[in-house]
Amino acid sequence: xxxQAGIVVLIDVDAAVExxxxxxxxxxxxxxxxxxxxxxxxxxxxxxMQSSHWIDGSQADEQILNWLLYALxxxxxxxxxxxxSDQVRRHERVGHNDATxxxxxxxxxxxxxxxxxxxxxxxxxxxxxxxxxxxxxxTADGSHLAHSRxxxxxxxITGEAVDLKIIxxxxxxxxxxSTEGWYWSATVDTSRPGTYAYTMTVELRELMHIDGGWxxxxxxxTFDAAIRITSKPCLNGFTGAGxxxxxxxxxxxxxxxxxxIVAEPFAEPLVEPLPxx
Amino acid sequence: xxxxxxxAIVVNVIGALSDxxxxxxxxxxxxDGDLGSTGLGGVELRTACLPGQLVTWEAVALDVQTPVExxxxxFLGPDGQPTDVEAAAPAVDRDTGRAVWSGILPRGxxxxxxxxxxxxxxxxxxxxxxxxxxxxxxxxxxxGDC
Numbered sequence: 221x222x223x224q225a226g227i228v229v230l231i232d233v234d235a236a237v238e239x240x241x242x243x244x245x246x247x248x249x250x251x252x253x254x255x256x257x258x259x260x261x262x263x264x265x266x267x268x269m270q271s272s273h274w275i276d277g278s279q280a281d282e283q284i285l286n287w288l289l290y291a292l293x294x295x296x297x298x299x300x301x302x303x304x305s306d307q308v309r310r311h312e313r314v315g316h317n318d319a320t321x322x323x324x325x326x327x328x329x330x331x332x333x334x335x336x337x338x339x340x341x342x343x344x345x346x347x348x349x350x351x352x353x354x355x356x357x358x359t360a361d362g363s364h365l366a367h368s369r370x371x372x373x374x375x376x377i378t379g380e381a382v383d384l385k386i387i388x389x390x391x392x393x394x395x396x397x398s399t400e401g402w403y404w405s406a407t408v409d410t411s412r413p414g415t416y417a418y419t420m421t422v423e424l425r426e427l428m429h430i431d432g433g434w435x436x437x438x439x440x441x442t443f444d445a446a447i448r449i450t451s452k453p454c455l456n457g458f459t460g461a462g463x464x465x466x467x468x469x470x471x472x473x474x475x476x477x478x479x480x481i482v483a484e485p486f487a488e489p490l491v492e493p494l495p496x497x
Numbered sequence: 498x499x500x501x502x503x504x505a506i507v508v509n510v511i512g513a514l515s516d517x518x519x520x521x522x523x524x525x526x527x528x529d530g531d532l533g534s535t536g537l538g539g540v541e542l543r544t545a546c547l548p549g550q551l552v553t554w555e556a557v558a559l560d561v562q563t564p565v566e567x568x569x570x571x572f573l574g575p576d577g578q579p580t581d582v583e584a585a586a587p588a589v590d591r592d593t594g595r596a597v598w599s600g601i602l603p604r605g606x607x608x609x610x611x612x613x614x615x616x617x618x619x620x621x622x623x624x625x626x627x628x629x630x631x632x633x634x635x636x637x638x639x640x641g642d643c
Contacts, residue, residue, distance in 0.1 A: 466603065
């Protein structure tokens, strides 16, 4: 069926960071809708790629794979890309109305830009939001545990499937708002059926309070998944085999004239009649 | 005259499944014939073709991440119902791989005859994922049209 395949990688970031492994904390789901997919919902998904070939064995259709990474406990990925900065701006506007003095640590330029630069104990780069979109306070308290987890970052795809040139993964730019403009995609060589493993390297970020300041600590982890390629012959839908004549019904007389196309009368015979002797 | 006529069916799968209809702009058909086809861009395409020409249908999704395929094409009789000829046609098992919908217009057809057909599209799985239209047709052109 004509369709690009998508694989959603959902990661329980807190559990993965705590246990220092993605095993048991990652959930892969694809949209191929093929019963042959194995281990769907686990980190060991085997995506079934059904392809087809022509009678001479050549590849008849192409398959495309896309990976989308999401974190458990994050803001919905379908929110507009500027949602975070809008929330921060709205929060600061309310603060200005309530008090004439800016809040401690408030950056005057924040109202015009997308980012809030924090002083002192602030988080570098960005204001913190919880999963409801509320801006968390400057000072660390219990509410910081509810901060929206940043989406995992897919760093690389390696392994057997790449080495054998079964898949050609690459990072692409996109206007898609749920991936912040970047996503991994791969074309698949479906001419070589078989099961091929690949390894995904993922970077998770943990919010840590170190030396009086908040820092994002990166954690790189890997897990293995696989694709299983099957290839079946292309058949003609009318005949179940090769090309034949169309199975038209027997029509005694034209049931309906086709006004745009009028058959012209036969032309004058090209052969002149024989002269009468 | 071209030896082949290609008919492309572009489907807005999300719209079609939401409306449970291939109408309302959810499907449009085009062909590359040069014999005066009509209804281009809609679901009432009349493809003008000549006996001996190869006619090929292909469905593509407007959103490439949505699934669509032709599950059957059956020619209709004078009563507008599929004829026995099509009923006897072998159904392509989905396990056998991708189906290519292609065939040669038989020779000996009367110019001006119109052969309406039902095209059935499958979009994913389930009871409500198959929709069809009976409006497109092949029209046999006369020898003077080529």
